[in-house]
Amino acid sequence: MSERHQNVNLDTLFRSAKDRKTIDRERVRLDEQVVNCLRCLAMDAVQKANSGHPGTPMAMAPVAYAVWARFLRYDPEAPLWPNRDRFVLSMGHASMLLYGMLHVAGVKDADRETGETKDCLAITMEDIKSFRQTASKCPGHPEYGWTAGIETTTGPLGAGISTSVGMAIASKWLAATFNKPRFQLFGWDTYALASDGDLQEGVGSEAATLAGHLKLDNLCWIWDNNQITIEGNTAWGTSEDIATRFIAYGWNVLRVGDANDVEALTRAIAVFKRETQRPTFIVVDSHIAWGAPTQQDTFTAHGTPLGDAEISATKAIYGWPDESFLVPDEVVAHLRGQLAGRGHAERTEWEELRSKYKEEYPKEAKLLEQLLSGNTPEDWDAYCCQGFPADAKGLATRQSSSKCLNMVAQGVPWLLGGSADLAPSCLTTLKFGDVDDFMPPMSGWGSYAGRNLHFGIREHAMGSICNGMCLCGLRPFASTFLVFSDYMKPPIRLSAIMELPCIWIFTHDSIGVGEDGPTHQPVEQLSSLRSIPGLLTFRPSDANEVLEMWRYIILLKEEPVAVVLSRQAVPTIDRTKYASAAGVGRGAYVLCQSGDGLPELILMATGSEVSLMLETHDVLAKEGVKVRSVSVPCLELFLRQPQEYQEDVLPRGCRARVSIEAAVKASWGSLIGLDGEHVGMITFGLSGPAKKLQQELGFTIQAVTAAAHRVMANEPRTVAHESAVMTAFKSRKSMRKDSN
Ligand SMILES: Cc1ncc(C[n+]2csc(CCOP(=O)(O)OP(=O)(O)O)c2C)c(N)n1
Numbered sequence: 001m002s003e004r005h006q007n008v009n010l011d012t013l014f015r016s017a018k019d020r021k022t023i024d025r026e027r028v029r030l031d032e033q034v035v036n037c038l039r040c041l042a043m044d045a046v047q048k049a050n051s052g053h054p055g056t057p058m059a060m061a062p063v064a065y066a067v068w069a070r071f072l073r074y075d076p077e078a079p080l081w082p083n084r085d086r087f088v089l090s091m092g093h094a095s096m097l098l099y100g101m102l103h104v105a106g107v108k109d110a111d112r113e114t115g116e117t118k119d120c121l122a123i124t125m126e127d128i129k130s131f132r133q134t135a136s137k138c139p140g141h142p143e144y145g146w147t148a149g150i151e152t153t154t155g156p157l158g159a160g161i162s163t164s165v166g167m168a169i170a171s172k173w174l175a176a177t178f179n180k181p182r183f184q185l186f187g188w189d190t191y192a193l194a195s196d197g198d199l200q201e202g203v204g205s206e207a208a209t210l211a212g213h214l215k216l217d218n219l220c221w222i223w224d225n226n227q228i229t230i231e232g233n234t235a236w237g238t239s240e241d242i243a244t245r246f247i248a249y250g251w252n253v254l255r256v257g258d259a260n261d262v263e264a265l266t267r268a269i270a271v272f273k274r275e276t277q278r279p280t281f282i283v284v285d286s287h288i289a290w291g292a293p294t295q296q297d298t299f300t301a302h303g304t305p306l307g308d309a310e311i312s313a314t315k316a317i318y319g320w321p322d323e324s325f326l327v328p329d330e331v332v333a334h335l336r337g338q339l340a341g342r343g344h345a346e347r348t349e350w351e352e353l354r355s356k357y358k359e360e361y362p363k364e365a366k367l368l369e370q371l372l373s374g375n376t377p378e379d380w381d382a383y384c385c386q387g388f389p390a391d392a393k394g395l396a397t398r399q400s401s402s403k404c405l406n407m408v409a410q411g412v413p414w415l416l417g418g419s420a421d422l423a424p425s426c427l428t429t430l431k432f433g434d435v436d437d438f439m440p441p442m443s444g445w446g447s448y449a450g451r452n453l454h455f456g457i458r459e460h461a462m463g464s465i466c467n468g469m470c471l472c473g474l475r476p477f478a479s480t481f482l483v484f485s486d487y488m489k490p491p492i493r494l495s496a497i498m499e500l501p502c503i504w505i506f507t508h509d510s511i512g513v514g515e516d517g518p519t520h521q522p523v524e525q526l527s528s529l530r531s532i533p534g535l536l537t538f539r540p541s542d543a544n545e546v547l548e549m550w551r552y553i554i555l556l557k558e559e560p561v562a563v564v565l566s567r568q569a570v571p572t573i574d575r576t577k578y579a580s581a582a583g584v585g586r587g588a589y590v591l592c593q594s595g596d597g598l599p600e601l602i603l604m605a606t607g608s609e610v611s612l613m614l615e616t617h618d619v620l621a622k623e624g625v626k627v628r629s630v631s632v633p634c635l636e637l638f639l640r641q642p643q644e645y646q647e648d649v650l651p652r653g654c655r656a657r658v659s660i661e662a663a664v665k666a667s668w669g670s671l672i673g674l675d676g677e678h679v680g681m682i683t684f685g686l687s688g689p690a691k692k693l694q695q696e697l698g699f700t701i702q703a704v705t706a707a708a709h710r711v712m713a714n715e716p717r718t719v720a721h722e723s724a725v726m727t728a729f730k731s732r733k734s735m736r737k738d739s740n
């Protein structure tokens with residue numbers, strides 16, 4: 001029996017038949033009352049807001065009730081209790097189901113930063129009555145960090161279920177890392193409700209196959225098989241056998257033929273609790289807008305208020321008073337009695353266990369405290385080197401980053417991650433001490449305490465899974481080629497919305513990739529990442545900037561970062577000649593200037609183009625130009641600096657500016673202005689040796705010098721130039737076609 005089953009008392013759920021006969025009637029009545037209360041709250045709130053999704057909360061209320069009332073290890077008084085079971089409403093549009101549950105269950109508000117519980121409800125009746133309004137704790141879709149009790153932001157279909165896999169991984173990892181004999185500190189279960197849309201999205205399959213492969217027996221997905229999506233019957237868009245698919249993925253697949261059958265749901269979830277090898281998938285047949293006389297089983301019930309008349313008629317069918325926002329005391333008492341009765345005892349026992357753990361395992365307990373509070377160990381940089389010596393040949397930033405990652409990870413034991421099958425290229429494998437691979441112990445290939453994850457070629461799920469791990473206090477990193485960051489955009493965006501300090505590592509960052517050609521040469525990705533509010537995109541130029549970047553990002557608590565690294569070697573800049581790389585922390589800094597005072601020309605560059613900038617700098621300086629060269633490892637960070645610093649680096653008086661980056665211009669406009677020029681990419685790249693491409697595509701001293709002369713003469717290239725380049729590129733393509 002696995003650790004997570006030891007605390008579960010299934011006997012209370014399966015009393016003798018004699019007992020059941022004597023108590024069931026009242027219990028069934030009260031069960032129904034809670035379920036109907038949740039349904040009616042959803043109908044009322046959506047009606048009042050005149051927008052929202054009533055149908056699915058009405059159908060899935062019994063399912064949520066079975067999980068929360070009968071199984072969830074959750075103390076409403078302590079919604080941030082670290083070993084609580086996680087509940088994810090993946091179909092975020094059904095948010096009113098979760099809001100109603102949190103309200104009726106009496107879940108307290110809590111401060112995400114301090115972890116303190118507050119003496120008020122996470123969701124008040126006022127919040128429910130102002131569903132979907134700006135100040136309400138009940139926004140359209142559940143938002144992590146905005147409302148206590150919401151474990152992750154959901155709404156983009158597939159995001160919730162894939163994130164839940166990360167939560168299940170985190171539970172396994174924490175258990176394998178911190179549990180000791182007699183101290184089962186961790187071992188929570190994760191439940192996720194999934195809609196048809198969740199399961200049609202590719203990321204759902206990516207995540208499910210990995211969960212089955214990793215044998216995450218602590219994960220339970222419950223599918224709302226209502227055969228309805230927005231366009232109508234699911235048969236318009238799908239005809240596969242989803243249950244069979246999950247059997248093939250290695251899940252234990254169960255079926256409950258009626259979403260209203262709380263007892264059958266209870267039996268199915270009890271089977272999940274006993275499962276020791278596989279994740280569990282429960283197919284629940286349901287009727288959207290159950291009970292609504294004209295709306296049940298219609299796609300309009302997905303996202304349209306039912307209307308007052310339909311609501312009254314539905315309440316009559318439920319046997320519910322025709323009153324809005326009614327929450328009877330007996331409903332509250334029945335739900336809280338079960339949930340809080342169990343959860344409170346489990347949580348307080350856990351607190352006691354943790355105090356004893358502190359005495360017996362002070363070292364581990366201290367680390368755990370830091371992990372749970374989102375801090376890094378004080379001596380996190382004990383393994384970091386002081387810096388890298390100047391070296392004209394240098395090394396690729398993916399190489400220097402690999403060294404730094406391995407240094408930092410030794411000081412931060414919960415920094416863990418992996419790659420979508422590109423670890424040998426991205427160089428993100430942790431290789432010190434006895435660091436293991438994250439694999440099920442029975443595989444013989446690693447353990448659940450492993451810190452090298454193998455995500456397989458599943459970039460989208462990799463991103464979601466990292467978000468899930470981060471939501472549980474771990475510090476995950478994920479790597480692939482920059483060009484494939486597009487496959488992970490949704491979870492990167494969610495990491496920024498949720499303010500999670502995930503570390504997204506992207507190598508092979510430009511046409512420097514060479515022969516692999518345009519499919520593998522990122523052009524627009526840098527600007528696209530920079531456009532995500534709250535995400536910091538770093539493109540360091542040499543080994544010392546890489547080191548400073550790691551020093552900066554490891555201390556971040558609320559910001560995700562994209563780390564963009566070169567495949568090809570770049571020189572390690574001589575810091576006795578140029579400014580210290582400590583400037584990385586300010587996003588941009590002056591590397592050097594020829595002549596004093598206001599410069600006549602400012603060059604700016606990132607990553608592999610910084611060495612080209614410095615070479616051009618020398619040429620221009622020899623010509624007598626008063627030129628300043630600025631390294632811009634993180635544009636967003638620079639734009640957050642005080643105005644004086646920005647002015648120091650880029651004085652307003654010098655408008656002759658050239659930015660150099662082997663990528664599109666989009667994010668540079670604010671720094672180069674109308675009078676500047678960008679030496680970058682206008683088209684996609686080409687297949688050929690990297691050096692040749694740099695020549696052909698204009699990353700040469702001559703090209704940058706020419707741009708410098710143009711801007712100094714106040715004759716920067718206009719958009720007409722870009723359009724001409726694009727036309728030439730297209731005609732080259734058609735010429736290729738002709739010659740075939
Ligand atoms: C990635 C993504 N694509 C599209 C949508 C818009 N959308 C919201 S719900 C939905 C489908 C609704 O069907 P289902 O998932 O079965 O939910 P149900 O109506 O049964 O609750 C769609 C397409 C979305 N939220 N996320």
Ligand SMILES: [Mg+2]
Pocket residue numbers: 195196197224225226227228229
């Ligand atoms: Mg559906």
